[in-house]
Amino acid sequence: MAGQKPKNPEVHATYLPKDKKSTKPFHDTPMLDQLVDGPWPSFVTGLKRLAHDNNMSVDLLGQLEHSYKTRIGYWKGGTVSVFGYGGGIIPRFTELMGDDGKPMFPESKEFHTLRVQPPAGNHYSTKMLRKLSDSWNKYGSGLIAFHGQTGNIMFIGTTTEKTQHFFDEINEYGWDLGGAGPCVRTGMSCVGAARCEQSCTNEMKVHRSLVNNFLDDMHRPALPYKFKFKVSGCPNDCMNSIQRSDFAVIGTWRDDMQVDQEEVKKIVAEKGRKNIIDNVVSRCPTNALSLNDDNTLDVDNRNCVRCMHCINVMTKALSPGKDKGVTVLLGGKRTLKIGDTMGTVIVPFMKLETDEDYEKLTGLAEETIDFWAENALEHERVGETIDRIGLVNFLEGVGIDPDPHMINHPRTSNYVRLDDWDAEAEKWKNRKAAN
């Protein structure tokens, strides 16, 4: 807590070592020093600890303080790679030169980051965390970010030469680089089936089946731009996949949600009818819930859109159904270049149980990436390609039939040619008959 003295200062977020192993004197950091205090653990204190250990961190603090003073960043990119790969490293060289044209902070003049793929679900043992930290302490600044916004473990700060040594060492015990540049990027998956009752799929398996199928496209960047996979086990979408990934896989179910009426009665008894009506029933986006006079719950499952709200509130009484699968959405991304796009439903529901099911999913990803790589402009995300050419051209390109789940509503504009209307209507009838 702020202002309170730690019980044991030797094992505390505010601890600073007495011994200084680094040989370079510390730079004055009056601005960063103002971020030392306060109740939240301080990254500045962390950097200072590292600066007691290595000269690279001494100079890193120097450059960072300079940025705080001038309100300008001083890193530029470049080309650094490991043998056999074309991506996965974020090269950083200092641009901050003194009057003599030499780096003002030479010990951190090369300060590259390695993006390393975390285990699916971001699970670790303490033993493995310590091992990774030991390896990085040997070859880099010691600083690791768990995790970057794409999902990578970011090993921040090493030289061009040591990049290779560090990678060789951790690659030996099971770790591989992630993506950087125009390539398939590191994926993300939620805690899912490992610890969450709302999980509707095997998130880790989906994540690994997809990403590990495209390692060549990850390690040797040659796509139009980035391509991200994210996997959430339910529509709460804890991985933010609709807005933050090109290919979002989200667990869902198509039968009735499971209701334990005894538990419903208990929670109504505990919280009162008004509370349940206000917080559950009337918050259902499709009015699919009704609280009966005997305090049991009616669910109109045909009109439930699987939003998760009632299940989130009544965790004991309600759960997803048993006929589980996934929804796939394509094309989420942030601003650049056409403005934000959310993913669009491409597959409303598919089962993911057998090997064939998983092959179907990776097959869809392959079709998507192939079509996009062929047809995208440079630096165009798949959502932008879809925006530019229209969803229908995309669907025809990857061989997917149109489906009303893909839209909020049919077109409102009559500026369209309908030459093949009858043939298309026939296709719809045939597809219906085949199901």
Place this chain on the structure above:
Amino acid sequence: MAEAKAAPKYPTESGCPDGMQYLHPTLLKNFGNWKYHDRPRPGVLHHVAHSGDEVWTVRVGTQRQLGPYEINLLCDIIDKYADGFVRFSIRSNLEITVDKEEKVAPLIQAFEDAGYPVGGTGNSVTMISHTQGWLHCDIPGTDASGVVKALMDELHKEFIAEEMPNRVHITTSCCQINCGGQGDIAINIQHTKPPKINHDLVANVCERPSVVARCPVAAIRPAIVNGKPSLEVDEKKCICCGACFPPCPPMQINDPDHSKLAVWVGGKHSNARSKPMFHKLVAAGIANNPPRWPEATKVVLNILSTYKKDAKDWERVGDWIERIGWPRFFELTELPFTKYHIDNWHGARNSLNASTHIRF
């Protein structure tokens, strides 16, 4: 004689490691068979499996950038008071799972004694998702870790409690690419002046046609400046987004005075209740003021306290504003509404009120 260099080693393309090998044994045993969960106190999740097994998960805030001291300190606590397994949430919180209720209190005590906050669950303000900023990015207009540290110092009390109407996800971004992502509240750089071009460098550093193609408003064109091939910007057209800066560093978009902060609200990833939503601009022109960014912090705290007071249970910031309407939002927060809040990008008409639905 120079020794022959060892042949370079080809990487093992192992890809994404299997998370199953790092699961707590109770999680492994009950994989896919969980029944329900509840939250016995802020910062603790309690999950019960169909088998009857139970686990408690303690959520801990960190500074995200961890060195060997912090990693070993945190791992020592986890080894001593928990079972040696940990995961990271998407917002860089640690989640430590134990299989016995009696392990929970000493584990929390140990983290708190070590200066690490326990919280971030349910209807709290959880850790801010953020980017690299001046520490490592090549295009940042501001810092990331510093803004987050300054804000989380203020929000610590909301992290360790569950007193908000619903969860609050805050994000920060150091440029308009917005790597921090959508947030209930997002604090993002917003440039206000066109790039300053170093015409001596453009021809050598930038692939000019791709830079021209990057511009969302076609404001960049090839030009000969001072006898050198370069690029020029139609400054009237330019929207100061900075998209040209990454592919062409001589087009410096960052400016110590004119790169400001803007605050956006109402972003939401979840499908719960409403469909996912993008955040919307509410405040801009906020000073980029290290080391503690007090002006930005003030705006965020104002919005948070208004939301806390006015929103109903389970309403996210976006849900709340949908209910009360934007005029009321600006009235309650006393933030100025300007012409800049009215969108003029593709599809902007969808954001205009085409009805007589007006609250008085």
